[in-house]
Amino acid sequence: MAALAALLASLPAAVFLSLLFEGIDRKLHARMQGRIGPPVTQPFYDFAKLLNKESVFPSSSSKAIFASAPVIAAASSILAGAIPLASLVAGTSVVGDLILILYLLTMSSIMVMIGGSSSGNPYGAIGFSRKMVMLIGYEVPLLASILPLSLKSQHSFSYHGIVQSQVGMGTCFAFAYPSSAFAAAAFLACIPAAAGVVPFDVPEAKTEIVHGYLVEYGGPHLALARLAKDAASFALSFLALTLFFYHPPLFEGHASLGGLASAILCVAFAPAMMFLTVTVPRTVFARLKVGQAFKFCWSLPLTLSALSVVLSAAGF
Amino acid sequence: MGRGLRAAFRALLRKPVRVRYLTEAGEMVPVPERYRGKITYDKGACIGCLLCIRTCPSGAISTTEEKKVEFSVFKCTFCGQCAEICPKKAVKLGSDFELVVYEKEGMVVR
Amino acid sequence: MTGETRELEYDYSRLVVPFGPVHPALKEPVHFKVFVKKEEVVDVGLRLGHVHRGIEALAETRNLVQAMYLVERVCGICSHSHTTCFVGALEEIGRIQPSERALYLRTLVFELERLHSHLLWLGIMAYExxxxxxxxxAFNTREAVLDLFEEITGNRVHHSMNVIGGVRWDLDGRMVEKVGRSMSKVREAAQRxxxxxxxxxxxxxxxxVGLLDRGAAQELCTVGPTARGSGLKTDVRKEDPYAAYGALEGSFSIVTRTEGDAYARTEVRIFEIFETINMINEILARLPGGSIRPGETIIRSMNRVPQGEAVSRVEAPRGELLYYVRTDGKGGLRRLKVRTPTLANIVGLRQMLIGGEVADIPVVVASIDPCLSCTNRITVIDLDKGGAGEPLRRRRRKWPH
Known part of the structure; x- marks a missing residue:
């Protein structure tokens, strides 16, 4: 029951943190370009503004899919962000919820993609095909990089189990074994692609295909589609921090506060993760082409994750 | 990649670029000496030769009943030709760049 | 033809992607009809004329001084090129020789304009x-050049630098120093x-990306950095020196690349930035003394331009700019014809785009540095069909011979 309450409380928290993280990202991005940048609260204004606008449905779209896709997308990526938060706070989690989290993140991408392609806009169609390629590109290394963690934590696919096994080891996975160190590198290298930022924002490349699958969206639906993206990058950076860098001396909160304290500490450190994996790449790289992006995903992250799986199977 | 990264972190540590609109005291930032802003017109010095009307490229200048001229800043393209041609230097392009008014009348220089 | 090949011709996977007139990669209206097969571009249709402004016809209703400011507004980025070209034609017709100092100052602003245009373009390319x-x-660096314009001429975009037979604004010692200081700063930033x-x-x-070989570049009459990126050694400043370029011939060289792709065009422009900075320093060092403009009013200069015609060429930042001017001898214009550099380059776009990817379209289009408001002076109207062409037909007249 307590776990359910924690999850329910985590949902609005995940929404809030997603938007806050986008604000931090935009501010740092701007400062790295020499700009002042928008206030950190800007995404909240944008979100509120878009919610108050009217949604326009193109006549060529299949309305049911077009309208429901962003809702499902936002819901699933918020859930993907809320589950880790809740299980840290409650100190428990369901068996195999890590698979669920990653599935929800993929779900969110697929839903936005389907929504875009149902708009009947050629840019949406190109965005769809590009996103498809990207999905195939980053999903495999992303999933493969989780395997070593599971192997090292008694074959558990429970999020909380993996976090707790770091507590048991007394050190975080990124520094514990060679295999998990490679897995951490692979996971981090996949985040820009999974979050869909430059250099991997090919499916929505604004100068090429006018935001691809988002092209026909407006108003509350656009707000939700964008929230889905923000929540995904929040969830990914939070996952990266807690799965690979949950260094117990740093994150194990005071005993009296329990899980809440460590969750707050993780949230406080997650922007650093996001800065490294989202803000810096999108500041210092040019957008890749689809082929180049795919080639990247299947070279560096895939090699790293394959290496980590082999190493962990061999017992390193 | 290394160069871009270095440049980005250098920018992160520096103060962001900013072009001020108001000074610290709340006044408009000073403009260069030759800046071509809103026209100023010294009616007393004007001799009504109408050379400015002849050369104005945008037709912003018109005659008045008292054989003087008036300037519509809305039509003005700030080329400064009128100031240059005026034999009595009665027309100048001032430093006022904030061309926002509630009444259109405010944008007619007499 | 066999049935199989015919099937390939009616390929339903061919998608028509409209590119413009409103598109975030294009800041100005032009419409490309791009035929796409998967990610590959198979054909391109081009349509211009969305913002046809009729400047040439308008200029014919003005006197020469008014027309001078009008042509400055053909383009916001190469405004000084347009007036220099126009005034150059008038000076040729009227046999007016500006002073040495005036020519040097004209050249100085011209090169500053090239500097800011190229920096702007680098920024746009990066954005694409x-x-x-x-x-x-890039835009932060460009700001330093625009500040110089504001300091020297009083305006950041439309400098109004030229008058018939000279220039309007002089440079004093303090400004010469300031330009020099800014140039070393810009050089440093451009290096980065x-x-x-x-x-x-x-x-x-x-x-x-966007390959255009030397032969095609020559055949399609491309100009400026687009041609130079394809290995054509063409530059009006060397071939037909105007303003002070004849005297400055030794201080700059033509940058060419032979690859003919977007990267070659980028490199040409980057190295031209350094050439330009060198030339500006040279101009500052060699600035001759004397007056900057004739001692008479501009109206008198204007009235001294007799009836006649002239063709004038300058090397605008985007390439060769050409003016045909015919005066009526009464301070007015009979005919004005403007051929902007983008109009020459835009023809090459089709060749550059076909065979490329969708992702490359904005890059290729940007790589010729299109200035579309300059180029939108062509619009195809079928006069016999009436309709939209009707008002134009009423205004149609016979050109005086």
């Missing part, structure tokens, strides 16, 4: 390939931008 940081850096452009990710996006 999704590199917003580089865009910001150049280094980032040599980055592997940028190079991967640009090299091999």
């Amino acid at each position: 390939i999704g590199f917003d940081t580089l865009f910001m850096f 931008i150049r280094e980032i452009f040599q980055d592997k990710t940028v190079e991967e996006r640009l090299s091999g």
